[in-house]
Amino acid sequence: MLNPKTHSTEHPDSYYFASAKYPNRYPQLTEHIKTDVCVIGGGFSGVNTALELAERGYKVALIEAYRIGWGASGRNGGQLIRGIGHGLDQFKNSIGQEGIDAINQMGFEAVEIAKARVKKYDIQCDLKMGYCDLANKPAHLKDFKEDKAWLDEINYPYETRLLSKDEMHEVVGSDNYIGGLIDMGSGHVHPLNLVTGEADAALKLGVQIFEQSPVTEVIKGFPNVVKTESGQITADLLVICGNAYVAGLDNTLEGQVLPAGSYVLATEPLSEEMWRKVLPQDMAVCDQRVDLDYYRLSADKRLLFGGLCTYSGRDPKSIQSKLGPHITKVFPYLEGIKIDYEWGGMIGIGANRLPQIGRLAPNVYYAQAYSGHGVNATHMAAKLIAESIHQESNRIEVFEKVKHMRFPGGRRFRSPMLAMGMLYHRMMDLF
Known part of the structure; x- marks a missing residue:
């Protein structure tokens, strides 16, 4: 039986769903239609690809197995942070310094795409700029100093500032951190309202959107055919954006992405005195451990606290009992705070932590x-796909040059094998 806090055919009972501003319901696919482009997946990647293409004049149909924003796009921590990928130097042999520089630039552009979309379509999603990386040990501070120096060197247009241990209470009311790096070019957002607002914009541009329509078969060819139990879409072009839920759509894509659980708690609304103590500048923050914590305030000043990333493929029986102690470890004075919402779901993990964007054909x-x-990177991926389809650029090729490892073990054993690997990294993090 599916855990309703993590998996069901409807949105989980999250703070995001409770405060949703775009409660649109879209029809189930019950007919055979023909279109220019079929997009599979109603998360940020799929919705923004459909929107980008509709803006360029294409006839697009988007199909979602459950609800728009049902997956990670509507459940995540809502942190809109610059950057794409991790440790880009590892790809230098494949893409060269020019490719690394291009992806770095896209990491800035991705945030600007999301911000521009919110402004253009007046999407009510509580967008607020301001973010801080939190250092747990000296090595993190060293990385922050290098990052700050690089941002200064390239004339990053937003304020950045290194914080010492004595200055940390300017940003977060905790003694757990030895320093930080403020970045006013990153921020936070209500992710479900963002993705459903973008879907609403796409609908108004003529995109056909279908929900509660799981794909039963994909036949790639000229044209492509996408089948469900009660309908069918025939399209010249196909875009697959299943991410953590891509299983069954394509064997290659399924083997290169692993679902990992990620979870969030939302407290009761905090008093002004308390929220100003917890996060005085209302920034999103994230620590640097392998088993990281990330948190921020909602528009009504709840603490939204995320973490507990799991690689076993199993959800905790109680998210609150597992993640709640993280809150009191960071904020001991919040002991006994009421938790109003708990939810979670699967994010898609790649072996090298670089988003996988490209063409199967x-x-x-x-x-x-x-x-x-994914909040920023999905917007960039959608733009790259649309640019390629519309022959505006070949920027997608820098991602296609990177080879992605297939997780060993098959569908049954991939998660346990990765869980063992991540346990090793967590132990190294402790030492």
């Missing part, structure tokens, strides 16, 4: 494996 595109940093 000349007329079949895909985007997946954002490894926990």
